[in-house]
Amino acid sequence: MEHAVEATLTVNGTEVRRRIEPRQHLVDFLREELGLTGSHLGCEHGVCGACTVRVNGEIVRGCLMLAVQADGCKVDTIEGLSDSGELAKLQLAFHKRNALQCGFCTPAMLLAARDLQLRNPRASREEIREHLSGNYCRCTGYQSIVDAIEEVLHGQG
């Protein structure tokens, strides 16, 4: 831990203070130091989107942000957003519409979908696809994911 830096983060509403190696990115920190394994690590270079978390209210690639950079930030993960009920409608719609199979991409998909719901609640199918363009799913072919999000956005959820 020769380069470790002290940092304080608020993760899912709880303040955590740790000495962090600068080279550790945010998702490794969440998974390995805090045991929050709902944020997944796929490609680890910003392509697959499976590591999406929310930092100060904005979705980011958790593998493309160093944990030390989150010092002083409010970090929300699938665990916190799921427990708070914020994602409940989306989760139900994903379940109903079979919008997941293996589930690896799902936490990040839900965060991206929720981000769209907050920013553009009347998004069209095309805009939903555009907003999810940075999140890979290898099971569903996306159709059912777009269906589920559309159902929630258009108020049938």
Add this chain to the structure above:
Amino acid sequence: MKAAPFAYAKPRALAEALDLAARPDAKILAGGQSLIPSLNMRLSSPALLVDINALGELKGISLERGVVRIGALATHAEIEKSQIIQEHLPLFAAAVRHIAHPAIRNRGTIGGSLALADPAAEYPACVLAMEGVIFARSSAGQRQIRASDFFKGLFETDLKPGELLAAVEITAQLKDERSAFLELARRQGDYATVGLAAFATNGTKRLAYFGAADRPVLAQNAAKAKDLDSAKAALAKDLQPPADLYHSSATKLHLAQVLLERAWNTL
């Protein structure tokens, strides 16, 4: 993969950041959306990362006397939402929607994009098309570099060791000026197969292509042509695009001509 170990500093003052950045093996960390992948893949292993995100003077978008100044730390998302950009730099407003995906646009910065100089990136071509000026700071002072002198080659710029890209200034687009931004990519948000940032003022066109060479390039012969057909023919003299995994050089040239055709009547 995991990044190799490095030290981390987050200076609160520009002078301190410039001192740290001048150290051998130091790298500047802005949005990190290209640097952190290259660290994770160990394509890059600096001894020290200098995080410039606390430097307020590198932030913000402002309009003064007809010139838009974009601070190096302005994120793609901030540029996307900026009223100033929408009203005065429609070329940039159109370009930003092609940059990666929302989660990346929330962190990636214009300064990072210009300093990295990826030949398929959007902003370098926009800055070249609109003859922007890049401001570089170092402990020796400030230097202004014209866009046409800034991009030197593949991931290569005129920035010297110890220099930090602080801002870019672009003259606001006037009512009688025209611009067009077009990009072809295999998927929304991917790097361009080929793209065109075009600007027309006083009957002069500036056609900046990206994804078509080792840096953004102005198609000067095509820009001088009187009509579309001769412009398309002239484009073959301006561009010799390198082939990529999916497209031959001839295909890329053809696609560049398609973009020219789409842009022509709006310029």
